[in-house]
Amino acid sequence: MTDVTYTGTGLIKALRDGWIITQRDLLHWVRQPATPIFGVMFSIMLLLMFGFLFGGAIEVPGGGSYIQFLLPGMLALTMMFGLDETMTAISSDAKKGITSRFRSLPIGSTAVVLGRSGADMAYSALNLGVLVVGGLLIGWRITSDLGSAALAVVLLLWLRFALLWVGIFLGLTLRNAGATTAVQVLIWPLGFLSNVFVAPETMPGWLGAAAQWNPISATATAARELFGNxxxxxxxxxxxxxxxxxxxxxxxxxxxxxxxxxxxxxxxxS
Known part of the structure; x- marks a missing residue:
């Protein structure tokens, strides 16, 4: 496989090749929409469950509506969802020999993984949009200006972009069902050990400190500030x-x- 030096036309070629592979992955979802549909439904279910089942019992330090506090945190948390699917898709391509075909083509090594990340980013943007609409329907409001709200969305997708590379790397290096299960199990403790659902100030000191340094907490707090929540x-x-x-x-x-x-x-x- 040709390894492209990403300067000038090389970078343009890598992006073009990556876009072609992105289209290939998106076409898979169009033909088999169950996975993205159930992923979006699961995010909405979590929002409704925590917003209405537990929200009445949770007070927000400093005051304010729990729905207003929860929604940006949920948006940040959903940026973690689907990493196991990314890992599985990468591993599956390798096992089926599809990766070997890509390797035989005159494309740079980064183009293939860029293509996969592009497809996942498109799905993440769709998931984000559905959750925003769902939040507005249950009473969440953006009280800041349009520019700040747009920056909050950019930061959420920026977090997703970074986390995708973790899933892609694990998919390329740990190609077995047990590894996928391990990633699925780890996502929940890392996601819940944050300020998504409750403020770290309400936690024991050592646990609150750990939650504050979670990357999810940083993005959730920044999104809340930018949305005016x-x-x-x-x-x-x-x-x-x-x-x-x-x-x-x-x-x-x-x-x-x-x-x-x-x-x-x-x-x-392979």
Whole structure:
């Protein structure tokens, strides 16, 4: 397989090749829509469950409606959903020999993983849009200006983009059913050990500190601020630097796992 140096026309070629592979992955979802549909339905179910079953018993530090507090957190949490499916799709392509066919084509090693991430980002944007509409229907409101709200959406997708490279890397290196199950199990503790559902100030000291340093917490807090919703944080370092951390955490994750994914793909053996 040709390895393209991504300068000038090489970068354009990589992006074009990646777009072709993105279309291929999107076509799979069009033909088999059950997975994306059930994924969206699951996110809506969680929103309704926590918003209406538990919301009446949860107070937001600093005041404010729990629905207003919950919705941006749920948007951040859903950016973690589907990583196991990304991992499974990458592994499946390798096992079926599809990866070997891609490797025989004159395309750069990054184009294939970029294509997969492009398809997942399209799905994530759709999931995000459905949840925003669902939130508006149950009483959530954006009280900031349009520019701030748009920046909040960008930060949410920025987090998703970074996390996708973790799923792609694991799919290229851990190609067995047990590894997929392990990722599914880990997603929930990492997602719940955050400020998505409750403020860290209500947790025991050591647990609250761990929750504050979770990348999901940084994006959730930044999104709440940008949407004009209550943050549930009455003080602390995260409350003062949420926007900065929402930018830096995904940057660090991408800087680590994107090159690792490209390297793992170059070394992949079906």
């Amino acid at each position: 209550p943050t549930g944080a009455t003080g602390g370092w995260l409350a003062d630097h949420a926007l900065t951390m929402a930018l830096l955490w995904p940057l660090a994750i991408t800087a680590i796992f994107l090159p690792l994914s490209a390297r793992a793909y170059r070394k992949l053996r």
